[in-house]
Amino acid sequence: MFVLIPAFEPGPRLPDMVAALRRADPDLEIVVVDDGSGPVFAPVFDASGDAGARVVTHSANRGKGAALKTGLAHILTRDPDADVVTADADGQHTPSDVVRIAHALRTDAAAARSALVLGVRAFDGTVPLRSRLGNTVARGLFRLATGRRLSDTQTGLRGIPSDRIPWALRIPGEGFEYEQRMLLRLAPDLVATHEVPIDTVYLDRNASSHFRPVRDSLRVLLPVLLFAASSLAAFAVDTVALLVLQALTGWLVPSIIAARVLSATANFVVNRRVVFRVRGGPMRGQAVRYGVLALALLASNIAWMSFLTDNGLALLPAKVVTEGVLFVLSYGVQRSLVFPRADAGSPAPPPRSGGVDTLSLLRPGSPGPSPVTPTRSSS
Template sequence: MFVLIPAFEPGPALPGLVADLRRADPDLDVLVVDDGSGPAFAEVFAGAREAGARVVTHEANRGKGAALKTGLADIAVHFPDADVVTADADGQHTPSDVLRVADALREDAGRGRSALVLGVRDFGGDVPLRSRVGNAVARSLFRVATGRRVTDTQTGLRGIPADRIPWVLGIPGEGFEYEQRVLLRLAPDGVAVREVPIATVYLARNASSHFRPVRDSLRVLMPVLLFASSSLAAFVVDTIALFVLDLVTGWLVPSIVAARILSATVNFVVNRRVVFRARDQAVTGQAVRYGVLALALLASNIAWMSFLTENGLALLPAKVVTEGVLFVLSYGVQRALVFPRADAAPPARTVRADTAPLVTADPDAMTTTPITGRIR
């Protein structure tokens, strides 16, 4: 098993963390990725090497997500059967908590279970206000975006089973937002998750952290928020048109159809131009796919609205309930099928060292030392 530590301009705690991990569990191999910290931090990384870690270096800073991917790809190539625990370099993760996550991976492996293990904090005690508020906001945004509750969406202490490393490598992202993208893909990709309680540790009021909880959370969740705004605008258009047409004609189903055609047109234009920024792709194919989705949603809308109103629910509450149910489905389908990203990374595959070179997005941007260690 490996402990993977991405590090950008780390403090002096890094060598001690490596030494403590190696002393606590000699079966753990430690891989540190220097994400372009520069010569000023050479002594820290030299100390990590002396403590028993292998260090891989990016020549320039590329972001935490890129550093994690470099380390995971390295391990997947040379030790494809090894599970990985990712930990931060700033001392927030104690050796005992790292070992707790590692033990959870071993326990899952013994039971034939494959789950992403999250070391989660409860944010009790003396926690800096910006961290407490930032993480609360991040948790709320995540729940709004996914409908799922995760206790600590910002934790960098995670256990990744060997068979899930190709999946993790296939998720796009280079910076801090990458770790949240991984969590956002859990439900759509059917990946199990397990939470392990860990200590809440902030050294020097978290002064060494490069993470900005609210800003970085908003960065990854912005498409969802824009989609919600676009859907709200379409909902307003749809609702007004529905009430006007139903009032004038007295025909519910034709009114639903006409209102939906109008609101769908507005929604398609806004989503294409603003939400998914897919203006460089062929509009005809997008329109056809969107039309098929709109018809499916329309059929569902009619079925739900008819059922609810026929069973005594007023028109407006029936409309709100129906649109809420269809919102999540619509977002997922539009993101994946209607407006797919042209630059989305393909799923990664595990490659053995004897059949291919190290998997990395930019081989010239990193240096490394020979692999030593054992497969676990």
């Protein structure tokens, strides 16, 4: 079992954290990734090595996601069957909580379960307003994007089972958005989660954290916001066309169909080029998948609007209610099936088993982190 700690310009507590983890569970091996902190912070990393950590160094700052992937690749080459606990270097994760996540991974392994273990905070007590507000916004945006509720989408204390490390290495992202993208890949890649309550700790009002909760959450969820804007524009076109056609003809169903064909064509072009940024691939296949989705949504639209208007709801409110319900479903299907990214992850692997092909992850041209400087300081 490994504990992976990415660190950029860490405070003086990092060596104490390493020593405390070694005392709390001597079976834990500690890997610290110095994400280009520079020579000023070399004494902190040297002391961490003396305390029992293996330190891997980036020559320049590349971001938390890059540091995590460097550490995961390093661990994978050393022990392909080892589970990994990721923890932050700012002191927010107590040794007892790290051990609690490690215990959850061992329990899952004994039961042949594979799940991403999340250390979730209750955000009770004295919590900085920036962190409380940021996490509330992030949870809401995550639920909007995925339809899935998680108690803490910003936690850096996570347990990654050994069979999920190749999956984690293939997730794109170099900065803080990497951890958010990992959560966004849970549903499409059929990855289970296991939440474990942990303490809510903020030292010096979280002054040492480089994370910007709202800004970094909005950055990774930008496609959702663009999709919402695209859908709103299509909704406007669809609604105006529907009202005009229905007023001219008095026919509800034909008006719905004609308005949807018009808006769907424009929406396909915008989503392909702007929202999901597809620059290649077979457009015909994407158009066919989009068309099948559009037909399914159209059938649902007709069924719900007919039901609502037949039961006394006016046309415009019925339209708003129906489109709101179908919005989340449409985004998830388009992201995963209509415009899938080639680097967006891999299907769920079979239950936990033996080793993995580490060479396929580290050979030139394959996904994963770029080379780093040799490790220094090992216990």
